[in-house]
Amino acid sequence: MSLPSLMGRGLLMQRSSRDRPPPYKRWKGTGDNKGERDGAAGGSGGKATDGRHGEEHRSRDREAGAPRSKSRSNDRSGECRRSKNRKERNPEDFPPLPGPKLTSPLPALQRRWEDSPTCSTGLQPPGCGGAGGFDFSVMSYNILSQDLLQENAYLYRHCDPSVLPWDFRLPNLLGEIQLYDADVLCLQEVQQDHYEAQMKPALEALGYTCVYKKRTGKKPEGCAVVFKSSRLSLVSAHPLEYLRPGDALLDRDNVGLVLLLRPTDAAGQSDPSDFICVANTHLLYNPRRGDIKLAQLAILLAEISRRSRLPDGSANPVVVCGDFNSTPRSPLYRFLTQGCLEFKGMPIGMVSGQEDGRGQRVLTAPIWSKSLGINQDCRYDNLPARQPPPSSPPGGTYRRTRLTHSVGLQSSYSHHLMPNGRAEITTCHSRTAMTVDYILYTPDSMTSPSLPGGRGLQLLARLSLVGQSELKAVNGLPNQHHSSDHLPILALFRLRR
Template identity: 70%
Template sequence: MDSLKAATGCKVWFYEEVFSVILTVDFTSSCILTLQRHWETCSTDLQPPGGSAGFDFSVMSYNILSQELLRDNGFLYGHCEPGVLRWDFRLHNLLQEIQQHDADVVCLQEVQEDHYQNQIRPALQARGYHCEYKKRTGRKPDGCAVTFKTSRLSLLSSNPVEFLRPGDALLDRDNVGLVLLLRPNDSVSQSDPSSFLCVANTHLLYNPRRGDIKLAQLAILLAEIDRLSRLPDGSTNPVVLCGDFNAAPWSPLYSFLTSGCLEYGGLQIGKVSGQDNSPRGQRLLSFPIWSPSLGINHQCQYENQPAAEAPPTIPTAVEGRISNLTGEDLSTPPDRMRMEHTLKLQSSYRHHLLPDGRPEISTCHSHTALTVDYILYSHDSTPPSLPGGRGLQLLGRLSLVGQSELEEVNGLPNQHHSSDHLPLLARFRFRC
């Protein structure tokens, strides 16, 4: 504590709060400045369209940096004062940030299980949130959480998604997702049993060189979202997909999410996420990327399964298919080396700053500064003046910053920002 006090010139004291005893810092003008973020309006239609109902709600997505992962990867945080890396200090900042933004739905990644059970969930419940959590499989310490204000939304179902498939050499990692169906607590939605929101949260594999695994994990998540959001008549309810996708905005993986199609013939595995700039030769994605035994087709939908029927929790163990291109692969028609989805997703962020076009940054530590976090949503292509359509309209977002702004505050984490990621925040209108 003395080293922190000496380094910052700030007064330090302890105080009691419901979740724990927290170390907090009173920052003076000599301390590192906070990042300047502002609200960006994305629509001039600030009132519900005439003759139709609208439910406005906000969503936060935030990788809060698991304390165990911070300790295991300490080399990434050598630029930080030791005091700002303490969990008691970080916890207070993180909860204060969540409270400040006051989002209706909060999707968190890298939520350490013991911290969730003992501190984070009780603190959020005290503020009116219902909390759902899915821990990563195996011995991993953290997982994903989705929380929402019970005053604004009601839970219809909570659906954990495990990407691990025992016996499959491709799907052998412990990443997970969580998909919730939520009903707005407004009179229109309550009177229409088919009106709900599908909110999904995930943290895909980090490894920059394993784009094949990332795409297979994503296919599983998208198949589950498609099943849960689809109505008996074939239409779908709105989807909000949040998470740390470990993929850059210029990557093929991101393009697949936002365009609905990826032609992957000749694509190197290490180029899928846009994280690996290594020029050396790499294996190409093979056809098919995942085993047919997974029961998911190239459109990222469950095969031969009615929308109302749940998929098996643990599919039959299968052998993954990861290899260099073989003679069989070379003879595969190019038009078959394609994966698709029908969710019509787009990003709530531009991924570049105005007016100079610099890249927006969502994560920064001593080894990287780029965007890997997204709030994606199924947009409403129907004009507000016309009836029909159940997509979402983006009303606004909390601005991100560039690399130079992060350098001015000594990167992440720092005294004011207690994760190596920045929270994303967007506001939507759901036309019921």
């Protein structure tokens, strides 16, 4: 199929709303109930759960060929527990959800650019640069690997089967990318064969440069960072593998990417000291392994801290995107956006906010091994001979029950819809609806004592999200217009010069 036909077929179209489906009968998640503002209730939101080493749920992170666990199993520490929601997790217990098929066209979701609450200067077109600034847009999008869709087909039984094949989904996905025309794309669940044969050539034809990192192990998908060659140039690319062979904690195949991108002005020139650090990741799904998620996140933050820092100790701006498999009211999210997490006595299942964590073992210090070379401030520990301060407990910072980081991140989204505070949703399928995808950035209003002289970004606008009721009206995700079980999120930033 030619590039023009791929694009033309995928552009979003407005459809009649007269044939909306009846309410879902088995919808789980945070939606429009009074008082539910962010996060998720009931259900964990992933396509599957983790089956490696006999853990109690089958995961999208399970290696190919690993057996499914039905009722009880052991994790790496030998704990054994019974699944509370065994029936809910059985694919046979998910009957098809009611809803119209393609013979009754559904409307597309209504999304619009909205001004940042902190920006009162009004919007200029993306890429205009503004007075003394460089404006650029960023999209984060989990595009749903076809391999994972087929492996977890029970999550999509509400969908018309004709909207699920890759030949249908690819033009829609490329159409959305062309429609929003972002300067930087951070994509997750990018299947390697589809990327190499179809997506990379199509994106390059649109003027993008592509960097890809496949997951370790047998899963055929990974993360990509894609940027417009006319507006940004690559300074350096740093792929991250969270797997550490022989480490009992870091034994999963998730990956990340950290790129340094240099803005290019209208004359095609660039400032050698100017760059933006862009990171993309997809953390472990398993809601009961918050310890693994925190260790993976520590690796990402350590790499960001190292790459964004300038020789004089200051730092350039940072944008962090991805599917973090954590809700906005979770401890992991608070750690990302507040820079501190006191985890003493915290059940590992509470870390991501996908489950309540009751009855599970608690986090203990140190969460990860000292051999990782990353301290509890989420920095590479390059000075092993340094003496711990007198206030540190025995064993130094590795024995603290508190994690910190100094990147200084803030979310582009508020995670609730105005005017009534309904929860924003970034992912939904037949099992749940919640927010797990984020675009985080270092704001120019935030100064970090550890990063003197650092520059940040001004959030100008973001593409609005929707709530649970709007997703019900289009029969959930994926559907004929929106070909992933995630929605793309977009933000427009200004880098002051």
